[in-house]
Amino acid sequence: MPEQTTNLNLPIPLGNENVNRQFFLDLIQAVDKGAVSERQLTEAIGKVAIALTQDYASTDQATAISADAVRRGLETKQNTVRLADNYLAASALINAAPDAQNRAYPDSFSFFKVSSAAGGWPTSNGYVMTMRAGSGGVQLYFEMYMGNVQSEKTARIWTRSKRDANGFWQEWNRTLTEADRALLTTWSNSVADTRMTNAAPNTYAQGVTREFKVGSAIGLPGEAWVLLTTEKPWVDVAGGLPFQFANGGTTGLLYYRTSNGTTESAGWASWIDLVADVRLEKISSIELRRQVPGDGPAFIDFHTSAEGVDFNARIIAENTSTKGNGQGRLTLSAQGGIYADGPLFVQGTDLKKSVSDGKAAVRAAITGKGGTVADADGDGVPTHVELAAGVNSIVRSMAGVVRVVGNTSSLASTLGAEMAVASFPAGLQSHISFFPTRLDSGNGSYAMQYDPSQVDLRITDGVNVIHIAAPPGYGGFITIAFDFGLGVATIVSDQNNKIRTGIGVLNRNLPLRIYLYRKATNGTTVYCGLWTDIFYG
DSSP, rough: OOOETTTTOOOEOOOOOOOHHHHHHHHHHHHHHOOOOOHHHHHHHHHOOOOOOOOOOOTTTSSSSSSHHHHHHHHHHHHHBBBOOTOOOOTOOTTTTTOOTTTTOOOEEEEEEEEEGGGGGSSSSEEEEEEETTTTTEEEEEEEEOOTTTOOOOOOOOEEOOOOSSSSSOOOOOEEEEHHHHHHHHHOOOEEOOOHHHOGGGGGGGGEEEEEEEGGTTTOOTTSSSEEEEOOOOOGGOOOOOOOEEEEETTTEEEEEETTTTGGEEEEEEEEEEETTTTTSSSTTOOOOOOOSOOOOOEEEOOOSSSOOOOOOEEEEEEHHHHHHHTEEEEOOTTOOOSSSSSSTTTTTHHHHHHHHHHHHHHHHHTTOOOOOOOOOOSSSOOOHHHHHHHHTSOOOHHHHHEEEEEEEOSSSSEEETEEEEEEEETTOOOOEEEEEETTTOOOOSSSSEEETTTEEEEEEESOOOOOEESSSSSESSSSETTTTTTTTEEEEEHHHHHHHHEETTTTTTTTTEEEEEOOSSSSOOOEEEEEEEOOO
């Protein structure tokens, strides 16, 4: 037996040796001799006590962590990374109080599965990864792929964040997947072949749709093929009516139409040829037409600035009761005025030249009648105000004569009694003059006889009344003269007896009347006589 054990040096039989019972007895004695009993060990090193703790986070080097504490510690660390399924609803905030199940987002990193959209998550199956730092953090939502094709790339990702000072999450923001980008590329370049249909406005989805059409199928019989582009601003008409552009493959023209009326279900309005109708290609003419029934106007609006008004100026064309080519009415709406730098013709007549020629003719007529016309600006054409002044400068001839022969009467004794002498037309310019006629009896040649102490000679324009003073004494007066230029009236009885009265307040543009007036009374009538020719002008 050449081999022995390492620690107790016990003999080990070889494979080809036979052993007897004595060998085993010797071996047992050798083991017992080398063993140490508990009593002997205790006596040698003293009694050993091991302290255990249930706190898996303990750092006390004199205690040992129990197996149960180790298990709970591992579970806790694991649950910090992976929380229970459907752990929280999407509305739960990082810094909100724990829910009824005493749950909240843990600090640092956490991850859990979502299997129901009831919690407000983007989809009903996915995974939520949260990174919390204090009262803020970020979240990623990974949609769970529900298919079974390895090559598909359709699973989507959403992100959102929360600022520590805010009491809300931002809205979810979905990132584009590779499948999304491929779809966008295909959509932006695609043209659907719907050649024989004319879909109603309410059948189109929001956005831009491009289609290949037969022209006659959509109301454009002159086009064999058409590229139709439909633009719908919103899901319904609240965001604007849908409209279409059609590029004609035969003529190269561009057409436009919109939804007819205020609803999508009303169908499409008539096509407008944007090239032929509006003449965008060759501005040789512009034709505006109304594409809906009725006699409403067509108009052009002009906007000169972005000041928020409907228009600054407008040209309006509309029908009249007489319909036909050229029978309509054209209105220019511009409150600031309409200016023409060159000649403006109406039915072949230059309006400015016509007015200037008319003014020249009126000026010639005024000067031909002795009037004068000013030209303050020296342009050779008087203004209307200057022409009006020229008309008023014409001396109008109002010459006439009134013959009064044998007009005698006894003026009543009543105060205020009147005796008419003569009336004259409005507009006298210079004078009224009394010249005597010879008495048939040969008893004298006096123009007028009355008693100035009892009777006044008066003149009135209907507003103003003037008493004409006379020399004292009863008898005849040689002449009476009213001089409007000097503004005086003169009565002459002889070369040494005459008297003047101011008459400047008279309005010669009113009819004038001369009469005798009983200003005093002695209880009897008074004799008055008149023989004269009265000249006026």
